[in-house]
Amino acid sequence: MSVNFIPTSMKLELNDQQKMIQKMVREFAEKEIAPIAAELDEKGEYPTKILKKMAKLGLLGIIIPNEYGGAGLDTISYATVVEEISRKCASTGVITSVHNSLVSWPIMKYGTDEQKKKYLPILAKGEEIGAFAATEPNAGSDLGAMTTTAELKGDKYIINGDKTFITSGPEAGIIIVFAVTNKSAGTKGISTFIVESNMKGYKVGSIFEKLGINASKTSELIFENLEVPKSNLLGKEGEGFKIALSTLDGGRIGIASQAVGIAQAALDESIEYSKQRQQFGRPISKFQAIQWMIADMATRIEASRYLVYNAAYKKDNGERFSKEAAMAKLFASDTAMDVAIKAVQIHGGYGYTKEYTVERLFRDAKITEIYEGTSEVQKMVIAGSLLR
Ligand SMILES: Cc1cc2nc3c(=O)[nH]c(=O)nc-3n(C[C@H](O)[C@H](O)[C@H](O)COP(=O)(O)OP(=O)(O)OC[C@H]3O[C@@H](n4cnc5c(N)ncnc54)[C@H](O)[C@@H]3O)c2cc1C
Structure with a gap:
């Protein structure tokens, strides 16, 4: 295409x-x-x-x-x-x-x-539905610290360990799993597997109660002598860390897009509400304080969207795009949070209630600054690429 x-x-x-x-x-x-x-x-x-x-x-x-x-x-x-x-x-x-x-x-x-x-x-x-299982209780930002192991026995890998915070965990049928195949090789000892939820030894653990994105089930996955055919090794043994990082580069374009969507919704709601809500005898949209918030929100959203398109464009053209994807995610997620806060403010007390969509958007926005690399991790990626 x-x-x-x-x-x-x-x-x-x-x-x-x-x-x-x-x-x-x-x-x-x-x-x-x-x-x-x-x-x-x-x-x-x-x-x-x-x-x-x-x-x-x-x-x-x-x-x-x-x-x-x-x-x-x-x-x-x-x-x-x-x-x-x-x-x-x-x-x-x-x-x-x-x-x-x-x-x-x-x-x-x-x-x-x-x-x-x-x-x-x-x-x-x-x-x-697909899921991606990299994070562990003691390996979040530092994915290289994962301890889930995969041992080749005959024509099967036997996987043992716990993954946590897995989006779609309880619902997924196909799961990309990362595990250590060679402990002494550090990040070069991590491998990737395509796992099916009906494979022997696969179990869904606790499902988390969350602040937001409540309809996306997030759970632990527990592997107890999980049997995965050797043919389900994705890439070569030891390539897992590279696969994880390159996959997350693309994933960040998706999360940045999610952030833009949340922010756009918060802006849409705020424009609508501010034109209808009357105080001091006129719509609150007539107050400069509200107009300035709306202007700032719209400007940041537009900038975020172009950062997303820029990263996506580079990816499609086969160019390096790690830095651009990290910038898009960093800026768009910060924008989503900022815009959601302003949207609740524009709605006043009503924005704090479940009657209005901005309450949900406010709760949903926060996660975009955390998953697929926190904002701090995005800054590490951006600075790392500039200071190479
Ligand atoms: C709802 C939800 C869905 C998720 N979905 C998935 C999924 O589908 N698959 C999956 O594998 N994971 C998933 N995750 C996990 C997510 O990617 C991790 O939570 C995230 O990467 C952060 O890891 P952590 O929670 O262990 O935090 P930590 O790594 O413990 O970080 C804690 C704090 O320390 C900071 N920090 C850490 N290291 C540094 C450093 N070197 N310099 C500066 N600051 C640092 C972080 O930025 C953060 O502020 C999900 C998480 C949530 C909450």
Whole structure:
């Protein structure tokens, strides 16, 4: 698929196909997601029905090539999909992001022909939801400290250890798992496996009660002599850390898009509310204090979106994009939090109640500064790339 986000001039604009996808997903999210998002959050209910509908539209296989049943779209289209979905439900947004960029992508990039043929069509059709299991209780920002082990015995790897904070953990059927195959080799001793939830020794642990993104179930995964066929090693033994980092580079474009979606929703709500709410005999939108907040919110969102498109554009063109993805995630997540705080302020006391969407957006925004690398980790990536 050709990408022409940036034509010959400096005008930054989505191409016709990207605009069409954005419009289609926006309409879908408005019709199918918006009416039930608050209820899913309230009940902590996984958006299974929404995901089924998204699968029919090809949104669970956005980046998967056509030959494996996917839509074969570029990263900018993918970013617009995650933004539009997150604008109505940030939980569904992160599930979509993890499924596409943390599960489908590493199989596309590092998988054997057999692995691609076996797993990509299932993921593209949404027959199984994907999860990415790297974090452990004592290995978060420092993923190299993981202690889950994988030992080759005959034609199987035997995996033992605990993973934590896994998005879609209780629901996923295909899980990308990282484990140590050679303890003495440090980060070069980590390997990656494609695990199926029905494999012997696989168990879902506790499901976390969270501040936000309540409809995306987050859990522990427990591996007790988990038996994984040797053929499910993804990439080579010892390549796991490299696979994790390169996968997370792309994942950060997804989370930055999620942050832009949350922020855009908070702005939309604030504009609407400020025009209606009357105090001192006129709409609060007539007060300069409110206008300045709206102006700052909109400006930061626009800047975040272009940082996302820039990182996505570089990825699609085969250029290095770690720094750009980290910048996009750092700035967009900070923007989401800042915009959500301002949105609650604009709503006054009502914004603090569950009657108004901004309360949920405020809770959902925070996670974008934490997962797939905290803001501090993004700064380490950016500085590391500049000071090399
Ligand atoms: C809702 C949710 C969903 C998640 N989904 C997934 C998932 O699907 N798969 C998965 O593998 N993981 C997932 N995670 C885990 C997430 O990626 C980690 O929580 C995150 O990377 C931070 O790790 P930690 O929580 O162990 O914090 P820590 O690494 O302990 O960090 C604590 C604090 O110390 C700071 N810090 C750490 N090291 C440094 C340093 N060197 N310099 C400066 N500051 C530093 C951090 O920035 C942070 O502020 C999820 C987490 C949550 C909460």
